[in-house]
Amino acid sequence: MTKIFNDPADFADEALAGFCDLHSGLVRQVPGGAVRRHRPEQPKVAVLAGGGSGHYPAFAGLIGAGLADGAVVGNIFTSPSAQQAYSVAKSADSGAGVVFTYGNYAGDVLNFGMASERLAAEGIAVENVLVTDDIASAPPSESAKRRGIAGDFTVFKIMGAAAEAGAELADVVRLGRKANSLTRTIGSAFHGCTFPGADAPLFTLKDKQMGLGLGIHGEPGLFDTELPPAKELGQELVARLLAETPHGAGNRIAVILNGLGSTKHEELFVLWLTVAPLLRAAGYTLVMPEVGELVTSLDMSGVSLTITWLDEELEPLWTAPAETPAYRRGNAALLTGGQLAEEAFDGGPVAAEFAATLDSRNYAASCADALEAARKALHDAESHLGDMDAVAGDGDHGRGMVRGIDAGTAAAAKALADGAGAGDMLAAAGDAWADKAGGTSGVLWGAGLRAFGESLGNDEAPEPAELAAAVTAFAARITDLGKAEIGDKTMVDALLPFAETFSKRTSEGVLPDVAWAEAAAAATSAAQATASLRPLKGRARPLAEKSVGTADPGATSLAMIFTVMGPHLVSAGKVAA
Ligand code: ADP
Numbered sequence: 001m002t003k004i005f006n007d008p009a010d011f012a013d014e015a016l017a018g019f020c021d022l023h024s025g026l027v028r029q030v031p032g033g034a035v036r037r038h039r040p041e042q043p044k045v046a047v048l049a050g051g052g053s054g055h056y057p058a059f060a061g062l063i064g065a066g067l068a069d070g071a072v073v074g075n076i077f078t079s080p081s082a083q084q085a086y087s088v089a090k091s092a093d094s095g096a097g098v099v100f101t102y103g104n105y106a107g108d109v110l111n112f113g114m115a116s117e118r119l120a121a122e123g124i125a126v127e128n129v130l131v132t133d134d135i136a137s138a139p140p141s142e143s144a145k146r147r148g149i150a151g152d153f154t155v156f157k158i159m160g161a162a163a164e165a166g167a168e169l170a171d172v173v174r175l176g177r178k179a180n181s182l183t184r185t186i187g188s189a190f191h192g193c194t195f196p197g198a199d200a201p202l203f204t205l206k207d208k209q210m211g212l213g214l215g216i217h218g219e220p221g222l223f224d225t226e227l228p229p230a231k232e233l234g235q236e237l238v239a240r241l242l243a244e245t246p247h248g249a250g251n252r253i254a255v256i257l258n259g260l261g262s263t264k265h266e267e268l269f270v271l272w273l274t275v276a277p278l279l280r281a282a283g284y285t286l287v288m289p290e291v292g293e294l295v296t297s298l299d300m301s302g303v304s305l306t307i308t309w310l311d312e313e314l315e316p317l318w319t320a321p322a323e324t325p326a327y328r329r330g331n332a333a334l335l336t337g338g339q340l341a342e343e344a345f346d347g348g349p350v351a352a353e354f355a356a357t358l359d360s361r362n363y364a365a366s367c368a369d370a371l372e373a374a375r376k377a378l379h380d381a382e383s384h385l386g387d388m389d390a391v392a393g394d395g396d397h398g399r400g401m402v403r404g405i406d407a408g409t410a411a412a413a414k415a416l417a418d419g420a421g422a423g424d425m426l427a428a429a430g431d432a433w434a435d436k437a438g439g440t441s442g443v444l445w446g447a448g449l450r451a452f453g454e455s456l457g458n459d460e461a462p463e464p465a466e467l468a469a470a471v472t473a474f475a476a477r478i479t480d481l482g483k484a485e486i487g488d489k490t491m492v493d494a495l496l497p498f499a500e501t502f503s504k505r506t507s508e509g510v511l512p513d514v515a516w517a518e519a520a521a522a523a524t525s526a527a528q529a530t531a532s533l534r535p536l537k538g539r540a541r542p543l544a545e546k547s548v549g550t551a552d553p554g555a556t557s558l559a560m561i562f563t564v565m566g567p568h569l570v571s572a573g574k575v576a577a
């Protein structure tokens with residue numbers, strides 16, 4: 001159990017703040033996470049690790065010379081937002097580009113991907129390296145679908161050392177991908193982990209049982225078996241990894257025997273006593289093996305074994321010095337000649353300056369009213385949407401939408417007061433929504449609103465065709481990012497009928513308020529019709545059968561929001577009848 005906390009909702013933020021205070025000589029907290037305290041003397045590639053909290057020392061504990069330049073830190077087991085990734089990258093960039101590196105999880109891929117688009121649009125060179133080491137999470141034929149667990153550490157270490165040695169962005173990425181392709185992990189859990197404030201673990205195992213193939217987010221093992229003696233456990237882990245030896249691999253390997261959070265070092269040493277001789281007997285030289293906690297899962301009890309098959313290029317990077325709060329190897333001062341500059345980064349996003357016409361600012365005021373109407377509707381529907389999501393999902397849809405719209409309306413009001421036009425105001429609302437909402441729907445709504453705003457621009461109030469184009473841009477962004485199609489039982493089932501009806505009817509010359517009402521009615525009935533479907537995307541997919549008979553929560557909230565926003569969006573400027 002996690003015993004030390006104040007408000008459980010503040011746990012991740014407070015843990016990061018305490019960590020940054022303690023290690024203030026090495027790290028500096030910035031919006032979205034933390035970066036190295038010292039600016040590099042020469043431009044160097046910034047290696048930014050990331051993901052949710054709850055995995056210490058991953059990811060903030062690995063910031064420092066020879067390893068990460070910064071960490072993007074999300075809530076417990078939750079992807080950080082695109083805004084967080086963007087702002088950490090802005091703080092860490094020293095002119096040679098940035099690379100985000102993280103385990104392969106849908107939320108992280110979406111958010112780091114979106115941050116990358118924004119950075120690239122500003123001319124910052126940016127790449128992503130995904131870690132896919134967990135052999136239990138997909139068969140070898142689908143290795144790209146595998147999730148990232150303790151192998152994160154080897155891949156980050158190798159990229160960090162390469163960047164420290166002055167490698168260019170493309171080379172750091174190449175080496176990171178090569179390390180990932182030569183890394184395999186298998187884990188085993190003895191007891192589930194418990195969220196701060198929760199009274200039960202995320203999963204339980206019967207006494208004297210273990211789950212083989214655990215994840216690092218409380219995902220239980222693939223199958224449960226009787227807890228064997230340490231010797232047999234070691235044999236099992238080694239055998240499973242060696243069965244996946246990469247083609248043409250050499251005989252020098254990096255090895256990590258990793259504790260998941262509440263497994264003692266002494267227990268790991270006992271296991272090592274089986275693992276190391278078996279690997280040596282298989283003809284391997286163990287290069288700088290690590291036994292300890294490198295990627296944890298809150299207070300989970302369990303272990304994982306990672307092997308990275310080294311070659312002449314990877315080995316010196318694996319053994320290179322590093323100095324971070326949680327990990328020290330060799331003499332890191334040699335890396336920089338001991339010449340770390342004292343000056344701190346002063347990066348980070350600058351305050352927005354808005355340029356907009358009066359027409360656009362007036363239309364922005366109507367858009368703010370539309371958001372306010374959505375805010376009221378979502379507050380009223382919060383528990384209903386939560387109940388719908390609890391049927392086959394995780395029950396957070398109402399809460400997430402309320403968090404998103406509250407942040408979105410607040411950001412919109414601020415932008416409006418600062419003189420933003422409709423485009424900038426909606427983009428700010430979208431960014432704030434995505435930053436605060438959490439969940440799949442939050443990312444999609446935030447990105448959709450930003451696209452809606454970008455399409456409207458800040459020069460004039462929209463004509464009907466331009467409003468239709470903005471609705472289409474909203475829909476395109478959501479389908480591009482989420483890849484859902486009609487019939488997958490997602491918000492897209494309500495969104496596309498809306499966008500199609502509105503575009504078609506306005507192009508036929510129907511007045512925008514009438515066209516909007518027809519489109520909203522189409523979205524509402526399409527949302528209701530999702531009740532008969534089985535979800536093919538999102539968190540509800542594994543429990544698809546349970547969902548039959550209940551409409552999709554995301555489609556329901558979307559139809560509701562578009563219905564109440566309409567009167568404000570079509571009654572101002574050039575779209576007014
Ligand atoms: P989470 O599923 O992460 O808990 P929410 O509960 O807030 O997020 O939102 C769930 C809704 O998100 C679903 O009802 C569905 O409408 C929508 N959704 C899930 N995956 C996708 C996707 N790939 N594309 C579009 N919408 C999606």
Ligand code: MG
Pocket residue numbers: 389393394395396397439539
């Ligand atoms: Mg949910």
